[in-house]
Amino acid sequence: MARILIIEDEPSMRMGLIDNLEFEGYETDSADDGVVGLEKINNGKYDLIILDLMLPRLSGFDVCKKIRESGNKTPVILLTAKGEEIDKVVGLEIGADDYITKPFSLRELIARIKAVLRRSSESDQNSNSIMIGKLELHFKTFNEFENGTEVQMSHREFELLEYLWNHRNQTVSRNSILKDVWKQEATTTRTIDNFILRLRQKIETDPDHPKIILTVHGIGYKLISG
Ligand code: CA
Secondary structure, eight states, X not given: OOEEEEEOSOHHHHHHHHHHHHHTTOEXXXXXXXXXXXXXXXXXOOSEEEEESSOSSSXXXXXXXXXXXXXXXOOEEEEEOTTXXXXXXXXXXXXXXXXXXXXXXXXXXXXXXXXXXXXXXXXHHHTOOEEETTEEEETTTTEEEETTEEOOOOHHHHHHHHHHHHTTTSEEEHHHHHHXXXXXXXXXXXXXXXXXXXXXXXXXXXXXXXXXXEEETTTEEEEOOO
């Protein structure tokens, strides 16, 4: 279950949040000023931070700015009081993911928390990438990069490479590639060979002497990965 840090100086609000979020099944930790909150963020691991804007010693704005400057990407929901309503743009500029104005209903807060946690777990998955030869591949987003520069690859090339990767260190026959990657479409094994040549151009350091996508004579191909 997600672990949530609550940074809020008003005791009744802080205690109310702790009780309600724990009742909802979240694990909580809390701080009652900005300095302690920042220390906890720097020394702990949280899935989400609920951050009051007006705090003693260090404001919520400064806490948020500082954690983003340090490269910490933990999602932040800002709490603002009535009368200190902030511009959404300002919230986003300092790196908050969402904000909610007091007084708010618990249901509204829980909905925001769920939405922010869902977005952050999706973006974690999107950042999962693998290296094949020279290429860094993001299977979820169908993006591929060479040294940080996006490489052009057709959707079919990507599917073929993903298929080989999913069967890495195994020999896959041309016929199974035809069946699983090209599905019902009529094509020839010659097409597959051409796609393999194109993939090698993108992946292999020396495409004429492939070390990653090997030819298994008379059968098909094998993607080698350590
Ligand atoms: Ca406050």
